[in-house]
Amino acid sequence: MNELLINLNDTYSKYIQIYHFIRSLIEDGQLEENTALPSIRQLAKQLGVSRNTTLTAYEQLLAEGYIRSEPKKGYYVEPVEESITGVDRKVSSAELHIPDHPRPLIDFRIGSVDGQAFPLQKWRKCTNTIMLQPYIYTYGHYQGEPELRMQIAQYLLQSRGIRTSMDQLIIGSGTQQLLLHLSILLKINGYDSLAVEDPGYDGARTLFHMQGLQTEPVQVTSRGIDISELKRCKSRIAYVTPSHQFPTGAVLPAAERYQLLKWAEERQGYIIEDDYDSEFRYRHQPIPALASLQQGAQVIYLGTFSKGFLPSIRLSYMILPPVLMEQYARMFTFVEQSASVIHQQTMAYFMKQGYWSSHVRKMRAIYRRKMQVLVNALQESFGKQIRIIGSHSGLYILVELQQSGHENELIRQALHHGVQVYPTSRYYSLLKVDRKPTIQLGFSNLTIEQIGVGVQLLKEAWGRV
Incomplete structure (x- = not known):
């Protein structure tokens, strides 16, 4: 042409x-x-x-x-490929225009993926193959399907440097469901409290509280969890996100990683390593997981397909150290597997065909571009009025406004202008009165033009705050 x-x-x-x-x-x-x-x-x-x-x-x-x-x-x-929604995705000139009223709703939520780039045909092809197999009519293995556990073990060795076997892997219908089982194990072993990052993932903290476990907040610095403060805690368990701290995006350096491993060994406790989105680093290769640094380390490793693939299939996985794995086998043998056998087998086949690796590479390029567009648009619109946090990895960023005000007011003004944004105060265990208002912006399910429109509307909204 x-x-x-x-x-x-x-x-x-x-x-x-x-x-x-x-x-x-x-x-x-x-x-x-x-x-x-x-x-x-x-x-x-x-x-x-x-x-x-x-x-x-x-x-x-x-x-x-x-x-x-x-x-x-x-x-x-x-x-x-066919769209995941099955509808025409063409964007008209009218959709690109920003009307005065009513305004479009641009939702900067986290926890979703780019539906337009989902490999629907490949996933359907794999599902059709699995639907012909006799094992779809059973409950499945209590630890998860062996085929999927084998594929995950191979993937973790290649991508995260973790040497494990399928026998140490457990599949669950989401990270919280796995943490629920883990909490039962910890309580049986006499652990009644955990150290948690502050700020940190509120979903895990809430679940621990529901199970009667106490949490000790540990300050997060620009380098990740504060090891010196952790050492002053009474807890012998620490729940951390060292490769992409949630929500600040901090990466725990190698020296602190080894200190963390030593802390767990000295306390005769465990580190719960939540490696929720390690696939999406945009400047460097993924950082080795804690579980890969030391053979026999006291690390409980968590991973998920929700960020890299699709949250609605509800597939996550956990690696338990041998002692805990033996206890898990005794306690949960008669507890039915909560994750769909069909989805597990389809994901195993999807990975075996090489589709998973190519999908991750494709999505890394797409999300890198979206991150660049969002950061550039924010910098052009706000300049020194904001500080952008966590722009080198993950599927969201934090925007700290260099002005007085409250998150709720910023969110209200944004929504009035047709943009949904989210607070970060819920991630803190302790109230910090001197903290500047900080907003969380996810971008994974937004198109390039929606990101641009959203930032323009935020400029209008926050320019009046």
């Missing part, structure tokens, strides 16, 4: 208009599979824009799998 006739205007960023125009042509079938696209230089010249503009549009299409790049040849259209 020599030309793409695109009518650009000044209502929105030009690279977004180019991106949407080409994406729409591909989704509508007007640009067929293997069609050659104009080069970056040709398209820039045709449209009268900079090469960076067309390059950015192509990079987004490339990241989302709409086109492919062939060295020394150019860009070509890729076959388009």
